[in-house]
Amino acid sequence: MNKRTALEALSLRPPAFLRSRWPWRSLAYLVSSALPGALLGLTAMAVSLLESVPGRVVAGLAAVVAVLAPVAGFERRRLRLVDTVAVPKTPGGRWRGIGLALVSLLALWWIDLVMVGFTVGGPVLLILSPLVQPLAPEGELTLAQTLVVSMAGVLLLPAAVYTFTAWAGARGAMARGLLTSRETELNEVLRSRARLVDAFEMERRRIERDLHDGAQQRLAALSMKLGLARLDLPPGSPLGEQLAQAHQEAKRAMAKLRELIRGMHPQVLTDRGLPAAVRDVASRSPIPVDIDIPLDDRLPMAVEVAAFYVVSEALANIAKHSRASRALVRGQVTGRMLLLEIRDDGAGGADPSKGTGLTGLADRLAVVDGRMSLSSPAGGPTLMRVEIPCA
Numbered sequence: 001m002n003k004r005t006a007l008e009a010l011s012l013r014p015p016a017f018l019r020s021r022w023p024w025r026s027l028a029y030l031v032s033s034a035l036p037g038a039l040l041g042l043t044a045m046a047v048s049l050l051e052s053v054p055g056r057v058v059a060g061l062a063a064v065v066a067v068l069a070p071v072a073g074f075e076r077r078r079l080r081l082v083d084t085v086a087v088p089k090t091p092g093g094r095w096r097g098i099g100l101a102l103v104s105l106l107a108l109w110w111i112d113l114v115m116v117g118f119t120v121g122g123p124v125l126l127i128l129s130p131l132v133q134p135l136a137p138e139g140e141l142t143l144a145q146t147l148v149v150s151m152a153g154v155l156l157l158p159a160a161v162y163t164f165t166a167w168a169g170a171r172g173a174m175a176r177g178l179l180t181s182r183e184t185e186l187n188e189v190l191r192s193r194a195r196l197v198d199a200f201e202m203e204r205r206r207i208e209r210d211l212h213d214g215a216q217q218r219l220a221a222l223s224m225k226l227g228l229a230r231l232d233l234p235p236g237s238p239l240g241e242q243l244a245q246a247h248q249e250a251k252r253a254m255a256k257l258r259e260l261i262r263g264m265h266p267q268v269l270t271d272r273g274l275p276a277a278v279r280d281v282a283s284r285s286p287i288p289v290d291i292d293i294p295l296d297d298r299l300p301m302a303v304e305v306a307a308f309y310v311v312s313e314a315l316a317n318i319a320k321h322s323r324a325s326r327a328l329v330r331g332q333v334t335g336r337m338l339l340l341e342i343r344d345d346g347a348g349g350a351d352p353s354k355g356t357g358l359t360g361l362a363d364r365l366a367v368v369d370g371r372m373s374l375s376s377p378a379g380g381p382t383l384m385r386v387e388i389p390c391a
Contacts, residue, residue: 006169026168072097126153322346
């Protein structure tokens, strides 16, 4: 699986990680910190040439302010080395970038270089010890000892690679955190989830349309041909009995297919709205269901779809798990909020952690900014309350 950040790459198996591009990208990310450091050093040298102390202070502050914007742009661009996910542009992003640049100039650049020096410079120095360590007189290392030290440096290299990659990944995560707000990230996740749900809904409707216009029409034609064939055979003949059985099987298949199509996306929801669709699904429930949804106007389609599937799943759960004798679905629009209540007189004890579909309902409601609360004490009754914004 492709990894998008240096931190994610650390989860790869060691051979795959060491052969990947991430150690090199992380090293380049850290070494590039020399540029802000050099810029800061040149600025300090230029300011030090001034004779008056007040002039140095004013010039130093002006120089730091002048370099913040370029350093902020540099930090945003080089973040791609360890984090390939694009940083979204948000209100206040310019000031966030300046804050990151200030932190980088004051502290991060030299921490990056020190990390590279220890993790890379140390093992490299050990590897080169036969060349840099004098071999001669007494008290100094022999050739065999320097070779052992060199081998130790080679063995330390993988650990060094993991160390500086981990720091580069953490440094990149911190930079992303400074450049973006948690609210921005959360909004992006919500938008992404909404897009996935919309795509799923479109695919569901396409499948429903194909089943309705394709498979259902073929089954209807087959049932009609079987019925006509039965008319051409004498009553009571063996072949006639077989055709009668095939005809009944075709009818049952038609009924099952209609039920499947109705469950995927009921046409009544599109044509007549939420109250009619809820009455339709309630009419097929094995438990009597009272409906009280006095809505005069149509709601947005996303709201109606979410509300319908909540009611449909809730009624299915009641029929399967509650041992109830009756259920009630009540709905109304208060202000700009659709309020739904689904209650039953069953045994209660509904728990989202037990896989009854309640967690999926909460996730579906979250896409349309809806909320769900559940009261289901042992012994009943159970009350599910749903709130969905209508705008």
